[in-house]
Amino acid sequence: MLKKMHRNPPVTPGVWFNSLSVVDKTPKNECVGDREFIMVVYMGKPMWALFRCPCGCGQVISLSLQSIHHPNWKINKSSTGRPTLYPSVSQNKGCRSHFWVEDGRVHWCGKKYHGHQNDLRMGISMKSAAHSHLSPVDLEHHLENSSKIVYKLGY
Numbered sequence: 001m002l003k004k005m006h007r008n009p010p011v012t013p014g015v016w017f018n019s020l021s022v023v024d025k026t027p028k029n030e031c032v033g034d035r036e037f038i039m040v041v042y043m044g045k046p047m048w049a050l051f052r053c054p055c056g057c058g059q060v061i062s063l064s065l066q067s068i069h070h071p072n073w074k075i076n077k078s079s080t081g082r083p084t085l086y087p088s089v090s091q092n093k094g095c096r097s098h099f100w101v102e103d104g105r106v107h108w109c110g111k112k113y114h115g116h117q118n119d120l121r122m123g124i125s126m127k128s129a130a131h132s133h134l135s136p137v138d139l140e141h142h143l144e145n146s147s148k149i150v151y152k153l154g155y
């Protein structure tokens with residue numbers, strides 16, 4: 001868990017989520033560890049991803065992995081067993097973090113700034129939250145432990 005701290009962060013960020021925990025029941029928010037990345041899989045189907053916001057604000061982020069939900073996310077397990085999540089996660093409220101996770105490493109996309117950036121890696125442009133047509137209601141309705149953060153798909 002504990003890694004050497006770099007005074008000057010390298011280009012590749014350090015590993016934040018060291019493993020991917022697969023469970024079949026959605027855990028309560030208080031059961032989500034600081035650097036734990038939880039994937040809820042029920043009957044062989046990916047349902048939810050839960051983890052605490054890596055900015056340190058402590059909010060539990062709950063993302064739908066179900067294609068019937070919009071937005072939804074995908075998780076891949078890397079050869080190291082660490083999670084890769086896409087697309088990026090953007091919080092409309094609270095800390096307003098915007099990041100993506102690749103091989104357990106958190107890549108920040110201009111923290112606290114949402115609008116009109118180009119996410120070059122994804123090859124997609126970011127719309128401002130104000131222009132988002134996506135509703136978080138669906139997500140919150142389905143997740144009893146959902147935090148009150150609103151997410152939008154970063155595209």
Ligand SMILES: [Zn+2]
Nearest residue numbers: 053055057095
């Ligand atoms: Zn945060």
